Amino acid sequence: MARWEPDARGRLMSAAMELFADAGFEQTTVVDIAERAGVTERTFFRYFADKREVLFDSSNELQTVVVDAVTSAPATMAPVDVVVGAFESAAVLLDNRRDYASQRAATIAANPGLQERDLLKLASLGAAAAAALRARGVTEPAASLSAETSVTVFRVGFERWVSTSSGDLARCIRETLDELKALTALP
Amino acid sequence: MARWEPDARGRLMSAAMELFADAGFEQTTVVDIAERAGVTERTFFRYFADKREVLFDSSNELQTVVVDAVTSAPATMAPVDVVVGAFESAAVLLDNRRDYASQRAATIAANPGLQERDLLKLASLGAAAAAALRARGVTEPAASLSAETSVTVFRVGFERWVSTSSGDLARCIRETLDELKALTALP
Numbered sequence: 001m002a003r004w005e006p007d008a009r010g011r012l013m014s015a016a017m018e019l020f021a022d023a024g025f026e027q028t029t030v031v032d033i034a035e036r037a038g039v040t041e042r043t044f045f046r047y048f049a050d051k052r053e054v055l056f057d058s059s060n061e062l063q064t065v066v067v068d069a070v071t072s073a074p075a076t077m078a079p080v081d082v083v084v085g086a087f088e089s090a091a092v093l094l095d096n097r098r099d100y101a102s103q104r105a106a107t108i109a110a111n112p113g114l115q116e117r118d119l120l121k122l123a124s125l126g127a128a129a130a131a132a133l134r135a136r137g138v139t140e141p142a143a144s145l146s147a148e149t150s151v152t153v154f155r156v157g158f159e160r161w162v163s164t165s166s167g168d169l170a171r172c173i174r175e176t177l178d179e180l181k182a183l184t185a186l187p
Numbered sequence: 188m189a190r191w192e193p194d195a196r197g198r199l200m201s202a203a204m205e206l207f208a209d210a211g212f213e214q215t216t217v218v219d220i221a222e223r224a225g226v227t228e229r230t231f232f233r234y235f236a237d238k239r240e241v242l243f244d245s246s247n248e249l250q251t252v253v254v255d256a257v258t259s260a261p262a263t264m265a266p267v268d269v270v271v272g273a274f275e276s277a278a279v280l281l282d283n284r285r286d287y288a289s290q291r292a293a294t295i296a297a298n299p300g301l302q303e304r305d306l307l308k309l310a311s312l313g314a315a316a317a318a319a320l321r322a323r324g325v326t327e328p329a330a331s332l333s334a335e336t337s338v339t340v341f342r343v344g345f346e347r348w349v350s351t352s353s354g355d356l357a358r359c360i361r362e363t364l365d366e367l368k369a370l371t372a373l374p
Contacts, residue, residue: 080370119310120303120307145340145343145370149367149371155335156331179328179332180336180371183329183336184367
């Protein structure tokens with residue numbers, strides 16, 4: 001019998017983050033998460049394949065938003081600006097979820113298996129952004145170089161945003177890009 | 188009874204690469220590798236923990252060489268040049284092993300589990316290079332940005348070297364860095 005569960009997904013995510021922070025990722029079960037969120041286990045599995053996916057569902061979402069933004073960027077933009085710009089548009093989405101992002105980062109940092117998963121998700125994001133650049137006519141190695149460097153800029157900017165209490169994510173990303181440009185300035 | 192086995196390690200690596208290419212990584216056993224190299228299984232385990240380590244032993248070696256080169260670079264060098272320069276010194280080591288490197292790349296490309304392992308090794312290399320930069324007094328985020336961007340330059344340059352039949356690896360890395368500098372040129 002299906003019940004109406006307003007924002008079950010959001011409540012499951014918050015419940016999971018609280019439990020991961022309090023009891024640890026390993027010690028938390030799907031039953032614990034469902035219970036704290038006030039939904040059934042079955043409802044949990046309607047939204048997530050397992051407890052790890054509560055953390056990485058947002059990575060898939062980020063990839064979709066970034067690839068769409070790369071695809072629809074003006075044709076005249078330089079590839080690095082296209083991808084970093086795509087991360088900036090995605091940043092707006094994340095600004096409303098600062099607490100979630102920071103709890104998520106702490107959980108991942110505490111668990112080597114999750115750190116590996118996070119690195120692989122970032123690599124997949126880079127590969128998807130490179131493919132989207134190639135579809136715009138950017139050749140290799142410029143496509144991979146631009147996409148992977150932009151992922152580094154995003155990762156470092158994101159870390160700065162999570163570890164500081166003020167500022168928005170888009171600005172952190174833009175400042176990190178400026179820093180990279182200074183570090184790689186010709187000659 | 189120990190026998191004298193000239194370059195058992197090198198022969199095990201060549202034997203493994205041939206078998207991975209012919210029969211596939213999954214289908215090849217340690218017994219097969221030892222047999223083809225003309226050594227005992229016990230000798231195999233004196234050099235490698237398992238068949239996967241035949242592929243990733245060189246990643247550990249690369250990391251040691253790169254970290255040493257970062258540590259001993261002239262104090263006045265800019266961080267990106269320090270790390271890319273470290274990869275260039277390591278490149279000399281790899282130039283003699285082009286066949287191995289290209290067979291290794293093909294084996295990894297054919298196996299998603301090995302691709303993940305390779306990505307994690309590259310991430311670990313980036314983290315180690317960033318730590319070596321911080322030990323030189325480079326602050327964050329410059330240390331991580333420089334190290335991770337340099338790993339991207341190395342990865343893309345390495346891929347170019349493996350997929351072309353001529354040229355040395357150091358030159359491929361230097362050309363890739365020049366390309367990145369052009370892509371991120373101010374403003």
